[in-house]
Amino acid sequence: MPTTPTVPRTSDELEEMLHDPKQRTEILKDTSTLKDFIVAYGEQQQGDGTELRRMVAEETQRVLAQTLKEKEVSAKETDAIKRLNLDPQARAANMLTSHRQGTAHNPQAIGAKLDGEFTNAADFFASAWHLNPDPEAGAKMQRLRNSYSSVVPADGGFLVPETLRSQLLQIALEMSVVRSHATVVPMETARVPFPTIDVTSNASSVFGGMIGYWGEEGAALTDAAGKFGKVLLDAKKLTGFSMVPNELLTDSIISFAALIESLWPRALAWYEDVAFTSGSGTGEPLGYLGNPASVAVAAESGQGSATVLYENIVKMYSRMLPASLSQAVWVCSPDVFPQLMTMALSVGTGGSAIMVANAAGPAPLTIFGRPLIITEKAKVLGAQGDIAFVDLSYYLIGDRQQMTAATSTEYRFANDQTAFRIIERVDGQPWIKSAITPQNGGSTLSPFVELAARP
Template identity: 55%
Template sequence: MLTKTLLPGQRARLAALGVDARRVGRVSMVTQLIAPKNVPVPKNSDELAEMVFDTAKMAPVMKDPATLGGWIKAYGDAQQGPGTVMNREVKEQIQATVAETLREQGLDPTPRNINRLNLDPDAPQARRAKGYNPKAPGRKLDKQYQNWSDYMSTIWAGNQSMEALQARSDITKVMNSFGSTVPSDGGFLIPEALRAELLRVSLETAVVRPLARIIPMDSLTVPFPTIDATSNATSVHGGIVGYWTEEGGALTDSAPKFGRVTLTAKKLTVYSEVPNELFQDSLISLEAFMNEAYPEAISWFEDTAFISGSGVYEPLGFLNAPAAVTVPKESGQGAATVLWENIVKAYSRMLPGSLGRAVWICNIDVFPELATMALSVGTGGSAVWIGNGDGAGAPPVTILGRPVIFTEKVNALGAEGDINFVDLGYYLVGDRMAMQAETSTHSAFSTDKTAMRVIERVDGRPWIQSAITPQNSSKKLSPFVKVAVRA
């Protein structure tokens, strides 16, 4: 709802611009954004600046708030699709420029009339945008449900009000409109804004997903192309061969051999039993529960599968990748120990092109061994990783210049894969772009609890299918390197 009161001097200035003051003078109306006809939409920032400071060109745009809003939206859509961070940034900059122009020309003495967007990086809409997909099925529900408390109170099985029943019917209609695109498990489709919020929070505790290559899946099975490369000895990228040819000489054909990785969405179900009081009396606590507990659970179970999954009814983890290479232990190396040589040799087996992206992923049990490992020099030596000797301050977070991620999700100290050097850009995560939620008051009836589950469909598997033999060495290279068992 917009209310605008003009001063006498402003009416005269608007009249000089050919603007009907009655359209903006002391009116109360619902504003519908309408793009002005026959008014050019700037293609870049230079054209925008030129047009904004041209009074004649801007007069049809600023004839009323609805037209101005429509013009801003048209420019934002032209620069970047709706729903993206860039789109919001464009709109914010346009609004700021227009507001400044209006103030300079005396057309808007009260800046609060310009409704600016909040682009604070910690603002909810900015955080959601990091995982938000405007093509996801749940996007159609975003307008109805802006927070978890509204959504969960609607789908709660104990809510039998006519309003809730109608809302659940509307959600079902949205799901049905996508047909086989959204598999049915008896639950309700989660709005995309809330799904993106779940993923955003889960990224803060996840190991694999933030560094992996995310592939949106618009069907249950999606093939993804890959180059079938096994050796760089005589060719690269699975069969491309280069020839030096004399001037006018015949050219020799070469062609790469392509393969494909098939991502098949697997079903991850997160289940819990929630006291009915949270649904009845404390929706704020319920929202906090959905914003914290469920994202952490999702990231936990995703990570364990992306790291060590078998590939049977679950993702194939990088520890089980066919392309992974294993660095053997040193001769005479003790059980459950880490030597500097293990680290150096693992680094040497990484694809050279991946050295700028690779990270160390180690079990937290490995930390004492890393902190005390030494480089042997004759009968002496010195600590490698921690060198200040006084134990003050935090330990370094890199090894050989690459970040170290400590987790309990990889194998324990001494087992194969307790120390890993990996480039997760070679790991594919297929995201089905849809989650479902369902509640039941029957299974936990005797304890006055509601059984609640969230279902996600996701897959993960290594992109590269084989370790690569380098041109001038017999030791294979890979984006997935792990240290062998030391038992």
Template identity: 50%
Template sequence: MAPTTVPRTSDELAEALSDTSRRSEILKSQDTLREFITDYAREYAKSDPGIEQQIRDETQRQFAEILKGEQIEGINRLNLAPDAQPVARSRYYNAKAPGASLDKQFTDWTSYLTATWAGATTQEAFAARSEIKKIQNSFGSSVPSDGGFLIPEQLRSELLRVALETAVVRSRARVVPMETLTVPYPMIDSTSNATSVHGGITGYWTEESGTLTDSSPSFGRINLMAKKLTLYSEIPNELFQDSLISLEQFMNESYPEALAWFEDVAFTSGDGVGQPLGYLNAPAAISITKESGQAADTIVWENLVKMYARMLPSSMSRAVWVANNDTFPELATMALSVGTGGSAVWIGDGGGEAAPPMRILGRPVIFTEKASTRGDAGDINLVDFGYYLIGDRQAMQAETSTHFKFSNDQTAMRVIARVDGRPWIQSAITPQTGSNTLSPFVKIAARA
């Protein structure tokens, strides 16, 4: 139907329907009637902008009513009920973890600390503690008993999520969930690519119908054994009594940052005795010795070039430089000698006005005080953290005491996490050709 014949208002509609010939044309068939009604509705909406807003409001209202009703097949909707289980926001969330049974009851730190604070004497608090212990005891064979209360999985995973954002190692390492205190993890026992790869796979070129030579890789395993990391703090009782909102902020920010801090220290330089084995102490780590005549506590361009040359080729795209803050002056003033002259090799042009590029030989540079101090072994490292394993125990506990610091009117609080970390590769690799071994962990030796 031509647009010029379509009415746009109620008056024009009445006029069209009062015309016998027009009415006959409109009612000629179901199709002409449907087309007329559709065109009229479209033109009417154009003539009154408020119609579109009314349609939008009514659509939203109807959609809201649908969402309030029963779950529709194929649609996953957010449950906004006050007692609903919160949506997991962390990739560390494990629905099968012991603490997952507590998520519906404790949706935030405020509700959890209100119940587990040693100074809480309400019936609600006693009932909540009993429920936590009941669930904790049902996992007695896999959850160590330290006297504390099991932390809900939603809160545990949130602690790890925030820690992930501030950590140097965890955010780049290979994280392995641990449902028990000890988890064996497979590895390929590879030490050389000279005649085979992946610890024993050998390839042969053979003639048609020729005899094949047997070969097989040599597999080993790494035992991840959860070590106990205890975070301890003393908190004024007033925070528990009057300002749980402030305390929740503390738990959402300070504890995750502390967790990331102490984990990073262990993942970097831990000796493996009662704590993770840090990448600086990895059996596969390669140390680059200083140059002939190199002054103490200095870093020269040749050090970095040689470190880069010893990185495992498959790790080049993931490797990062990890350096102590004290190394920055050496890196920023480092020069490449060319004959009797030379030039800066890192900062480049700009007269010192622009920020440094924070990349060396194309790989990112991460400054951290957790690396060795300048001049010591490992003050700057080239690392592929894809070869570092972190074992995450799927249970975390919290405990408070009002007696230990009774005279100070403080609550002693501790959070116990269990975690392990160790290098995945146990030996530097001898390449097929070349005179130097290769590794995903390369550090500079001490320059005394």
């Protein structure tokens, strides 16, 4: 079966293809192939979801808004018109530090070549099932495998269209702890160095070496330079795997595919969170708990092993980087929650109960005004990290923005079961490498603060 030439994403790629005799011959071998190539390239440049379409839509909205204003259309009528969000800060492409950037549709991602081939994720998973009795589904997947084999990873399987990948991660985003607060960096390659400021102290300089001086007008200036380092984001492979009886798939493949559309994002969010929280960094992301930049607040003298005291909470709050106090969150294990709700503050020989969490207030619960997230991915009560106070915008998630899916009956052939597998590539690393000594020389500060173990 002849292969369809890969459609270039940019003018530079087009020029490179046309300078390649082999590719040029493939494109120009007949009028039908040339026509299909030109149409596909045009769609790539100005089809649905492209930057050109977005610009045209925005300009149309601006002209429409100006026309309505000039014609003095009533407010009631103008409110009925659905407008695009023209706030530049709301566009994922302009939000480098937004956790939603990695989940937004990226027209430059590898899977964007397949956009429009499937109506939804359920349609994709149903078509990807190699035993699907619908001959058109099998023919479509074979065509796509032949056409886009050059961009499918070595793991095999079918490349997930970018529209579906972004939809799946949008679902996962609402269920995650770390990704929903972290800084997500889209990765164009499997390994991406991300710049960071190599800072350990603000006592004599800031940003790792930047120094400011007060002096008389015309006085000589003293040279100063900040120290910059890098965090290497190296995409790790997260594989989702499940076994399904073939009878279930045969009886209702569409219904099951729709279930997968809901369950896989939950599963991916779960395993991502586990690694982003406490991963070792070897073959998986490095978690924020216990990382080299974290601060562990010691237990109080004589404190019980399975307790959390009011003094612990106060001291943890005091070790947070001041610039992060307005966006840090508390993360604790379910076992810690009773400790928070029954705390007592010693007063002389007696004591009085003190409500640290606003149990009577609206959700979410807060401690000292900052949200409290309860998750079983935190450490068990008594272990370091059973409660933490963290600014997760200082945690980097490298998102390869690439997924593949595959099915097989070989693994459990004797059991008449089909194995479903989905693969994504992602990494996670703290943005800074060490805690910071403040300008006044006091206790070190960090955007990652944990309560130490109480043995």
